[in-house]
Amino acid sequence: MPALPHVPPKPGSYRRIMQRADKDISFRMVMPAYDETAQSYAVAPAPALRNPQGREKVQTLFCKSRNTAFRAEKYGWVDVTESWLEAHAGPARERLLAVMDDEFRTKRELLKLAGLPETSWRRAIRELVDDKLAKSKGSGHNMTYRLA
Numbered sequence: 001m002p003a004l005p006h007v008p009p010k011p012g013s014y015r016r017i018m019q020r021a022d023k024d025i026s027f028r029m030v031m032p033a034y035d036e037t038a039q040s041y042a043v044a045p046a047p048a049l050r051n052p053q054g055r056e057k058v059q060t061l062f063c064k065s066r067n068t069a070f071r072a073e074k075y076g077w078v079d080v081t082e083s084w085l086e087a088h089a090g091p092a093r094e095r096l097l098a099v100m101d102d103e104f105r106t107k108r109e110l111l112k113l114a115g116l117p118e119t120s121w122r123r124a125i126r127e128l129v130d131d132k133l134a135k136s137k138g139s140g141h142n143m144t145y146r147l148a
Helices: 066-074 081-089 092-099 107-114 118-130
Strands: 016-020 030-032 037-043 058-063 134-137 144-147
Touching: 016 066, 016 081, 030 066, 058 066, 081 118, 092 107, 092 118, 107 118, 118 134, 118 144
Parallel strands: none
Antiparallel strands: 016 058, 030 037, 037 058, 134 144
C-alpha cells in the first residue's frame, strides 16, 4: 500500500476538509460516497481540532462533494474547513481581495481565482462590501463583484 501523502492538494480542488486525531497515520483511510472516494492525507491539525494526543500530523480528508463530508461526519470526522484554511492560506477576505480588480467577476470566477471553497464566500464578500472595499452589481444569480 502506498505511503500516506503529507502534502495537501492544491487549494480550490476541494470543498470541505475533515480531520480526526484518534486514528494513526501509518495507514490510508478511504471514505467512499456517491460521487467520489476521498483518500486521507497526513497533514498538520487545524486549530479547531481537538488533539488530546498532541500529534503533529493527523488523518485528513479533502472532500470535493458535500456528500462525502456529510458521510465522513457520520463516521466521526470533524469539519475543520474554515479553521484550516485560515491557518494555512490566510483569511478568505484577504484572498478574495487579492484576486479582485476593476473588472466585474462572478462568484464562481472569484472563488476559483482565490482557491476558496464556497463555504467561505458569504461572510468574506459581505465584509468586503460592507467595508466598501468591493462593489456589487446585479441581483441573485446574476450578481458580479469588483474592487470599489
